[in-house]
Amino acid sequence: MDRANYGNSISGAGLVWKWQRLLWWIFALNLVFAFFATQGMVDRLGPALDHSNASQYFVHGFDVSQMAALASQPDSPLEFQGPAVIHFSIVFMILMLFFTGGILATYVRDERPAPGIFFESCGYYFWRFVRLLIYMLIVFLPIGGLVALASMMYSRIDDRSISPYSAVHFFLAAAIVILFLMIVIRVWFDMAQVIAVAEDEKRMHKALRLAFSLFFRNFFSLLWIYLRAAVVACLIVGLCLYFWMKKLPPEATLVAFLLSQFMLVVWIAARLWQRASESAWYRRHAPVVAQEPAWTPPPVIAPIAMPDPEPYTPPTT
Amino acid sequence: MTFRDQLPEVVERTGYKHDFDMVGQWFPKVGVWWKDAWNCHQFHANSEFFADFGTFDVKITVPQNEIVGAGGDLVSSHPNSDGTKTLAYHSEDVHDFSWAASPSFTEKNDSWDGPNGPVAIHILMSPGHMATYPRYLSNLKGTLQLFNDWYGPYAYDRITLIDPPHGGLDAGGMEYPTLITAGTAWDMPKGLLAPEGVTEHEFGHQYWYGMVATNEFEEAWLDEGINSYTEVKVMDALYGKNTSTMAWSFAQMGEHGQQRAGYLGSDDSDAIAQFAWKYRNSNSYGAITYGKTATMLATLEQVIGEDTLRQAIHTYFMRYRFTHPTGTDFIKTIEEVSGKDLKWYFDQAVYGTNVFDYEIDDAHSDPLKWWDTSMAHPKPADGIYRTYVTVRRKGDFIFPVDLEVKFDDGTTATEHWDGKDRWFRYQYDRKAQIVSAEIDPQTQLYLDRNFFNNSYVERGDARATHKFRNLWVFVSEWLSQLLAWLT
Numbered sequence: 185m186d187r188a189n190y191g192n193s194i195s196g197a198g199l200v201w202k203w204q205r206l207l208w209w210i211f212a213l214n215l216v217f218a219f220f221a222t223q224g225m226v227d228r229l230g231p232a233l234d235h236s237n238a239s240q241y242f243v244h245g246f247d248v249s250q251m252a253a254l255a256s257q258p259d260s261p262l263e264f265q266g267p268a269v270i271h272f273s274i275v276f277m278i279l280m281l282f283f284t285g286g287i288l289a290t291y292v293r294d295e296r297p298a299p300g301i302f303f304e305s306c307g308y309y310f311w312r313f314v315r316l317l318i319y320m321l322i323v324f325l326p327i328g329g330l331v332a333l334a335s336m337m338y339s340r341i342d343d344r345s346i347s348p349y350s351a352v353h354f355f356l357a358a359a360i361v362i363l364f365l366m367i368v369i370r371v372w373f374d375m376a377q378v379i380a381v382a383e384d385e386k387r388m389h390k391a392l393r394l395a396f397s398l399f400f401r402n403f404f405s406l407l408w409i410y411l412r413a414a415v416v417a418c419l420i421v422g423l424c425l426y427f428w429m430k431k432l433p434p435e436a437t438l439v440a441f442l443l444s445q446f447m448l449v450v451w452i453a454a455r456l457w458q459r460a461s462e463s464a465w466y467r468r469h470a471p472v473v474a475q476e477p478a479w480t481p482p483p484v485i486a487p488i489a490m491p492d493p494e495p496y497t498p499p500t501t
Numbered sequence: 502m503t504f505r506d507q508l509p510e511v512v513e514r515t516g517y518k519h520d521f522d523m524v525g526q527w528f529p530k531v532g533v534w535w536k537d538a539w540n541c542h543q544f545h546a547n548s549e550f551f552a553d554f555g556t557f558d559v560k561i562t563v564p565q566n567e568i569v570g571a572g573g574d575l576v577s578s579h580p581n582s583d584g585t586k587t588l589a590y591h592s593e594d595v596h597d598f599s600w601a602a603s604p605s606f607t608e609k610n611d612s613w614d615g616p617n618g619p620v621a622i623h624i625l626m627s628p629g630h631m632a633t634y635p636r637y638l639s640n641l642k643g644t645l646q647l648f649n650d651w652y653g654p655y656a657y658d659r660i661t662l663i664d665p666p667h668g669g670l671d672a673g674g675m676e677y678p679t680l681i682t683a684g685t686a687w688d689m690p691k692g693l694l695a696p697e698g699v700t701e702h703e704f705g706h707q708y709w710y711g712m713v714a715t716n717e718f719e720e721a722w723l724d725e726g727i728n729s730y731t732e733v734k735v736m737d738a739l740y741g742k743n744t745s746t747m748a749w750s751f752a753q754m755g756e757h758g759q760q761r762a763g764y765l766g767s768d769d770s771d772a773i774a775q776f777a778w779k780y781r782n783s784n785s786y787g788a789i790t791y792g793k794t795a796t797m798l799a800t801l802e803q804v805i806g807e808d809t810l811r812q813a814i815h816t817y818f819m820r821y822r823f824t825h826p827t828g829t830d831f832i833k834t835i836e837e838v839s840g841k842d843l844k845w846y847f848d849q850a851v852y853g854t855n856v857f858d859y860e861i862d863d864a865h866s867d868p869l870k871w872w873d874t875s876m877a878h879p880k881p882a883d884g885i886y887r888t889y890v891t892v893r894r895k896g897d898f899i900f901p902v903d904l905e906v907k908f909d910d911g912t913t914a915t916e917h918w919d920g921k922d923r924w925f926r927y928q929y930d931r932k933a934q935i936v937s938a939e940i941d942p943q944t945q946l947y948l949d950r951n952f953f954n955n956s957y958v959e960r961g962d963a964r965a966t967h968k969f970r971n972l973w974v975f976v977s978e979w980l981s982q983l984l985a986w987l988t
Contacts, residue, residue, distance in 0.1 A: 215974070218973075218975075225969070226969075230963065233966050235957055235961050236953045236955070236957070237939055237956035238956065239965035242964075243962065243964045246752045248752050248758075249754045249761065250952070252765070253761065253765050257953070265973070269973070273981040276984065277985050280988045317988060320987065321987075346521065349687065429750060430750050430751075437968050438967075440971055444975045452982070
C-alpha cells in the first residue's frame with residue numbers, strides 16, 4: 185500500500201482519538217441497553233444464586249450441567265431475555281443510524297462536535313441514511329440469494345461426500361466470498377454516506393453512483409483502509425477471547441467484565457476508525473473526483489427577522 | 502426361513518450412507534419363551550431389544566474391496582470369481598448379530614489382556630476421523646479394565662468398534678453383541694468427551710443388555726439406566742468427576758451432572774419401572790430411563806454406600822449373566838448384598854413418580870434478649886443469639902437428609918432429619934450468629950431436583966449472578982453491533 189493510504193488510516197485513527205467522546209458515548213449506550221435487556225434475568229437469578237452455596241459451581245469454574253439444572257427449574261431463573269435483547273438491539277441500531285450523520289459530520293469537518301450542532305447534523309442526515317439503508321437492503325437481496333444457494337450447495341456436497349472435508353472446504357470458500365462481497369458493499373455505502381455529508385448530497389442514488397465510481401477506481405486502497413481496521417480489531421478481540429477462555433481464573437468476574445467491555449470498545453473504535461479513515465481519504469481525494477464544489481455545511485436555520493415590537497403603552501383611562 | 506431385507510438410507514442406527522453399510526436389525530428375530538409364554542413385542546419407537554441367546558453362523562458376501570466388521574469371529578474368507586468375497590463368522594452366547602462394511606474404512610487392530618485371555622480390539626475408522634482413533638482405543642481399554650475390576654469378566658474374546666462416516670452418524674451410538682458403533686466428527690474438540698462417552702456407553706451394553714439380557718421393551722431401565730449409572734462411574738474414574746463430559750478451561754461438565762441434567766429436563770410424569778411404549782413421550786422416556794435411573798442409583802450410594810452398591814451390581818452381573826433377569830431380581834440383589842430393606846426407597850424412586858426436593862426455608866440469628874435495645878448493637882452484651890433454621894420438604898419424596906449449620910465462631914452443628922414431616926425447625930442458642938445452613942452438604946442426593954435451594958449463606962456472593970450477567974450483556978452488545986453494522 186502507498187504511503188498516502190497509511191496516512192489516511194493514521195489520520196482516521198487521529199480523528200477517532202481526537203473525538204473519542206463519540207466512541208465513549210456509543211459504548212455507554214450499547215452497555216446501558218445491554219444492561220436493560222438483561223435486567224429481567226438478573227432479577228430472577230439473584231435470589232436463586234446469591235445466598236446459595238450451589239452458586240459456587242459457577243464461581244470456581246462454569247459447570248454446564250448445573251446451568252442446565254438451573255434452567256430447568258420451574259421459575260426459569262436463567263431464562264434468556266431473547267425478546268428484550270432483540271428489541272434493545274433494534275433500538276440501538278436505529279439510534280446508530282441517527283448518530284451516523286453527526287459522527288460523519290464531525291470527522292469530515294474535524295470540528296469539536298458541540299451537542300447542538302452534532303444532533304442537528306444527526307437529524308439533518310437521518311432520512312438520507314434511512315434511504316441508504318433501504319438501498320443497501322435491496323443490494324443485499326442478491327447476497328441473501330447467494331447465501332441460500334451456497335447453503336443448498338453445502339448441503340448437497342455434504343450429503344454426497346463421504347469425506348467431511350469437501351463440504352468444509354466449500355463452506356470456507358463460500359463464507360470468504362460472501363463476507364468479501366458484504367464488505368465491498370459496506371465500503372461502497374460507507375463512501376456514499378461520506379459523500380452525502382461532505383457534499384451535502386441530498387439525492388442518495390447520486391451519492392451511491394459517485395461512491396461506486398470512486399470506490400471502484402480506488403478499490404484496493406479503500407478496501408485496505410476498511411480491512412486494516414477490521415483485521416486489527418479481530419486480532420485484538422481474538423487475543424482477548426483467548427485470554428478470557430484460557431488464562432483468566434474463573435473467579436475473576438470483574439476482570440472478565442472489563443475484558444469483555446474492552447473488546448467492545450476495540451470493536452466500536454475499529455468501526456469508527458473505518459469511517460474516519462474513509463472521511464480522511466475523501467477529504468484528500470474529493471477535489472479530484474467530485475464534480476460539484478466542496479461541501480457546504482448544513483444550513484443553520486437563521487432566526488426570522490422580526491420587527492421590533494411597539495413599546496408598551498398602558499391604556500389610559 | 503427365507504427373507505429379504507432392503508437397507509434404508511441410514512436411520513435409527515441401521516442402513517447405508519454412500520459406501521458405508523450398517524447392517525443391524527436385519528433379520529427376523531425369534532421370540533423369547535419367557536415366564537411360560539412367548540414374549541414377542543412389535544417394534545416401538547422408544548424401545549430396542551429382547552432376544553434369546555444362541556449361536557450364529559453367518560456368511561456374508563460382499564465386493565472384495567469391502568472392509569467388514571462383524572459381531573463374531575471370522576472363520577474364513579473366500580474370494581469369488583465374480584469380484585466378491587464370502588466371509589464366514591461364528592458367534593456363540595449372543596442374542597443378535599450385526600455387521601458393517603465400507604471400502605473406505607481404515608482398519609486398526611489392538612488387544613487388551615483380560616482374565617480370560619486377550620480380547621481382540623478391532624476398530625474401523627471412517628475417512629477424516631483418524632484423530633479420534635487414539636481416544637476410542639484408550640477409552641475402550643480403560644472401560645474394559647474397570648468393568649472387569651468392578652462388575653465381572655468380559656466373556657468374549659473380541660470387541661469391534663465401528664466409526665460411522667460423515668453423514669452416517671445416525672448409525673452411531675448403538676450396541677450389538679461384541680460390536681458397537683460410536684461417533685465423532687473431523688473437528689471434534691479435545692475438551693468435548695463425546696467420542697469417549699459414546700464408546701463407554703455402548704461398550705457398557707455388552708454387560709447390561711449383551712450378557713445380562715433384560716427385556717428392554719418392558720424394563721428399559723435395566724439396561725439403559727444401569728448402563729448410564731456405570732457410565733457415570735467409569736467415565737468419572739477415567740476423566741475426573743467434574744470433567745468427564747466436558748473439560749475446557751472455561752466450561753466443565755461431569756457425567757453425574759450430565760445424567761442429572763438429563764433427568765431434570767423432564768418432569769416426573771413417568772415412573773422408572775414402565776413399559777417403554779407407555780411413556781408420555783420420547784423426552785420422558787429418555788430422561789427417566791437414562792437420566793433418572795443413573796441419578797437414582799447415584800443417590801442410593803448415600804443409603805448403602807458406593808462400595809456396597811458396586812458389590813451388589815457385581816453380584817447381579819455374576820448371578821444373572823446369560824439370563825433374562827427382571828427389575829425385581831436387580832432390587833432383591835441390592836437388598837441382599839446391602840442387608841437393608843430398601844422398599845421405601847425403590848417404591849418412591851423406581852415404582853413411583855415422587856418428586857425429591859428439600860430446601861432451607863429460613864435461616865437467621867437474632868439477639869436472644871431482643872427487647873433490650875441497649876444490647877442490640879453491635880453485639881448483645883451477653884453475646885447470645887438465637888438461631889433458627891427451618892428445613893422443608895417441598896416434594897412428596899421422603900428421604901432422610903443431613904443438615905449442617907455453620908456459625909461465625911467457627912463451630913458447626915450437624916443434624917440428621919428423617920425428612921418425613923413437611924418442615925422442621927432447628928433452634929440454637931449460642932454466642933455466635935449463623936454463617937450458613939445446608940442440606941446434603943456433601944452433595945450426594947442427586948435426585949434432589951433443586952440444588953440451589955439446599956443452602957442458605959448469610960453473606961451473599963453475587964459473583965455467579967454477575968458472571969451470567971456479563972455473558973448475556975456481552976451477547977446482547979454483540980448483537981447490537983451486528984445490527985449497527987448495517988447502518
